[in-house]
Amino acid sequence: MPEGPETHALADRLATLLVDERLTHVRFIDPGLQRRRALLERQRVLAVEARGKALLTAVAGGWTLYAHSHLFGFWRFVDDQDALPDGAPPRLVLATVRGVAALYAAPSISLWRTDELGAQPYLAKLGPDVLDPAVDARALLAHMRTPRFARRTLAVLLLDQGFAAGMGNYLRSEVLFQAKLSPHRALEDLATNERRRLANALLDVPRRAYRAKHDDALPPGKDYLARTRAQFGFEVFERKGDPCPRGDGRIVEDRLAGRRLYWCPGCQQ
Ligand SMILES: [Zn+2]
The missing domain is CATH 1.10.8.50 (Helicase, Ruva Protein; domain 3)
Structure with a gap:
């Protein structure tokens, strides 16, 4: 299971792909989330950050995508969607003009209004993050x-x-x-x-x-x-x-x- 340092490094990699770009394509395997993808698509990504072992992707428009990989979730990064391997489909795909990130296996994924993120159950229970620059x-x-x-x-x-x-x-x-x-x-x-x-x-x-x-x-x-x-x-x-x-x-x-x-x-x- 990735620990804080690995999750923060992953956030850096996602940020390189997403931040300041518009999401050109968003796809969820979960039908409920898929119906809400318009909240993210064509929106500009403001930030990608790690909190504990969760990744938060905030977009203009006031929504944040929450993703926690748990034991088996993992990301793949490719130049375009055709390069994603055949087999089990990703649970989440995020694309910008810079490339594609896809999340596989059994993560927790949910969409939150950015100003209500504090109510997310995992985030609400987190203590100080040892990699948060504000924590001393x-x-x-x-x-x-x-x-x-x-x-x-x-x-x-x-x-x-x-x-x-x-x-x-x-x-x-x-x-x-x-x-x-x-x-x-x-x-x-x-x-x-x-x-x-x-x-x-x-x-x-x-x-x-x-x-x-x-x-x-x-x-x-x-x-x-x-x-x-x-x-x-x-x-x-x-x-x-x-x-x-x-x-x-x-x-x-x-x-x-x-x-x-x-x-x-x-x-x-
Ligand atoms: Zn010793």
């Missing part, structure tokens, strides 16, 4: 004081989109490693400096993962990443049995909250 460590620390998070373990919280939107399974292991925190700790047991380490890692690790997808050139509007290192590689994820990069033990694999988690009991306390 202070905002995360304030959000950590939400009472319902207090007794939950970090292993559970770091997969909860309501705690930190855009987080996911590989990021969970890497954030906890950078913060030197055990996945078994409960949030309420963290000291102030440990919370600060967690907040900083929640921002730094996903941003490096995202930044590394763009080599040197940052996409427009991503200047906030200018001082983020462009290198990203797994330090612990899928490294079971390897020596810890900090040299104080071996990486272990746990199943926590149903997903694989990798960590070092030597340095993650």
Whole structure:
């Protein structure tokens, strides 16, 4: 499943194709949406943005297309519609003079008035997005004081989109490693400096993962990443049995909250 960095990189790719162009063709497989395609067709695309793992395409005229790929949804990009492969039809096709984007498999797709987007159930539950330039460590620390998070373990919280939107399974292991925190700790047991380490890692690790997808050139509007290192590689994820990069033990694999988690009991306390 794509995590925040992959979804944001996908939003950049869609933006290159769509933003400031008019949609020349829109097609949904869902008959209800297909009847409403005129809300999008011939409209100019204002923005494509990622929020958590959802993609939002806003058009002039006040409508926004919501798409969440879930486990199996994926996009294809082609120059024109004839180049789309035969076989299972896409659930959604968006075309401009620059090219065609098609979404496949089993995503959630819906159309919202842009000013009512806050009522979309997935978006309404999202916590601060770790890749949103407006989110800083202070905002995360304030959000950590939400009472319902207090007794939950970090292993559970770091997969909860309501705690930190855009987080996911590989990021969970890497954030906890950078913060030197055990996945078994409960949030309420963290000291102030440990919370600060967690907040900083929640921002730094996903941003490096995202930044590394763009080599040197940052996409427009991503200047906030200018001082983020462009290198990203797994330090612990899928490294079971390897020596810890900090040299104080071996990486272990746990199943926590149903997903694989990798960590070092030597340095993650
Ligand atoms: Zn270690």
